Amino acid sequence: MTAISPNTREVRIRPVRAFADNYIWLIDDGLNAVVVDPGDAQPVLAALQADGLTLTAILLTHHHQDHVGGVEDLLASCKARVYGPAMEILPVCDVPLSQGQRVDIEAPALSLTVLDVPGHTAGHIAYTGQVQDVPVLFCGDTLFVGGCGRLFEGTPAQMLQSLDKFAALAPQTRVYCAHEYTLSNLRWASTVEPDNPALSSFMADCQSRRDRDVPTVPSTIATELACNPFMRARLPSVAQAANRFSGQTDTDPVSVLAALRTWKNNFK
Ligand SMILES: [Zn+2]
Secondary structure, three states, rough: OOOOOOOHHOOEEEEEEEEOEEHHHHHOOOOOOEEOOOOOOOHHHHHHHHOOOOEEEEOOOOOOHHHOOHHHHHHOOOOOOOEEEEEOOOOOOOEEEEOOOEEEOOOOOOOOOEEEEEOOOOEEEEEEEEEOEEEEEEEEEEEEOOOOOOOOOHHHHHHHHHHHHHHHHOHHHHHHHHOOOOHHHHHHHHHHHHHHHHHHHHHHHHHHHHHHOOOOOOEHHHHHHHHHHHHHHOOOHHHHHHHHHOOOOOOOOOHHHHHHHHHHHHHH
């Protein structure tokens, strides 16, 4: 018999649903698990128990309650290490992180790098790396499928810079965002770019997934670059659409992103 060392076990990623539309990402190797942004402990504890998993680490992207609300309840029954943004106030944080720092977890075997991605909140971070040789991104509420987070604490310029960091990742990078907002985002995106064929076919695919109650997350960076207006703020067609909405004539990408964000905020 060959012993399987903990760091050669297959690692998988799946969503744990919470609240109305949150995804808490559970990364496990069949024995040990990591969760990203556990806003609620109960569904995480249920998933851990169902599969006999031990929680070893909690990764946090930002301070909002629907992302951190379950941390203390999880720690009451699990001895997990908590990683989170250095610049934000969190219920618990053992390892404060910022741009360029690495997170190395032994079990499940996980090596991630931190990106500072302010905009939605002032100290928001994202985690990127490879899982089973596939590039992954855990981006919290900064990037959504077809959209981006509201600018509660940051500026359009900061959000543009944060989205540019994501745009520079490998196109096949899987985007694990924290909410199922896709259909509403894509309905708005098709108003911004009614003639984008990639968007039409992606929207049909996402609609069919939602009809079967299947998550539309993760998407990929390539898909976001093809379909997400916030990732396309530098395209003349997107700038023209944003200007039609705002009445401005500025094609500077920061102004375009600001106009897109206001447009989406008011879109019904
Ligand atoms: Zn948030």
